[in-house]
């Protein structure tokens with residue numbers, strides 16, 4: 001392990017030393033490729049080890065979605081958990097109060113969302129400092145990362161944390177690159193661009209990186225003209241990448257100027273709050289709900305009023321088929337049609353099939369054969 005960490009350091013040093021210009025572009029691209037490979041290795045469990053370096057805390061997933069609280073020590077993660085759930089997580093003014101993952105349940109519109117309070121992480125977490133790697137593994141299993149930031153601290157903290165998450169393959173608020181890559185058994189490399197590249201990625205660089213990854217036979221189609229070297233490496237390493245939504249939450253706004261507060265609130269994907277003064281917490285939760293893109297579907301039995309006491313929770317874009325699966329594993333086998341009342345129905349009620357896409361708060365009645 002030390003070996004890999006050292007190699008990573010070496011490459012990072014070399015990248016810092018290398019000036020960015022046309023002549024060094026290829027060399028830097030290759031270094032990035034090597035770095036990505038080593039970082040992935042670092043996260044892989046050692047052979048024979050029961051719990052690898054990449055394993056998280058032993059908290060089983062529960063509820064309809066999971067939110068992970070990630071941040072530096074003492075930013076107020078535990079205070080937040082204690083405010084929004086019934087779970088009490090110890091909070092104190094010293095760093096590293098929380099030493100393990102503490103789950104709480106947030107109830108929202110009939111859904112149960114698991115909120116995971118995690119130990120604070122420090123710079124170098126990705127390389128294994130502190131409990132960083134465990135925290136990051138736990139974050140990787142979540143549907144949404146709440147990055148808790150201290151509004152009284154330097155703006156830099158946000159970028160530092162992002163870099164830690166990036167280093168272990170977490171991509172925040174981004175989509176996977178629009179690049180097609182298919183390894184082949186033979187036939188050499190076929191590299192094509194849909195339109196001429198503008199992002200610095202060209203055929204020669206792709207060729208060299210693939211060679212470095214020992215992928216000598218592959219088909220590549222760059223569909224995004226602005227794709228970068230990093231995007232290409234992410235495509236090769238797609239099994240080690242996790243695309244997760246992130247909401248940046250600035251806490252302790254009770255201790256900053258109005259001007260500063262206004263500035264923070266304007267940043268993208270950002271909400272502000274004060275756990276101490278109980279300010280903005282409902283906004284944070286509403287935004288979480290939006291970001292999670294969950295929907296509540298109410299069911300109705302024929303001849304009865306809809307049951308609004310209990311919602312089925314499905315992801316946005318779900319169909320009647322997904323709703324059936326939520327009710328019972330085998331329901332769709334006997335499915336005949338469904339009646340839908342609500343925003344997704346063209347007229348109410350609308351008779352629909354399995355592929356009909358439902359909307360939030362629709363009422364659905366399933367008719368079986």
Ligand SMILES: Nc1nc2c(ncn2[C@@H]2O[C@H](COP(=O)(O)OP(=O)(O)OP(=O)(O)O)[C@@H](O)[C@H]2O)c(=O)[nH]1
Nearest residue numbers: 074075076077078079091092096097098120275276
């Ligand atoms: N001024 C102010 N202080 C706060 C606020 N929220 C939390 N704190 C204080 O910040 C300190 C740290 O809070 P914790 O909730 O323990 O922070 P944490 O992020 O869980 O810290 P670790 O577990 O060490 O990573 C405590 O002294 C809290 O009382 C807030 O909104 N405003």
Ligand SMILES: [Mg+2]
Nearest residue numbers: 077078097098
């Ligand atoms: Mg804590």
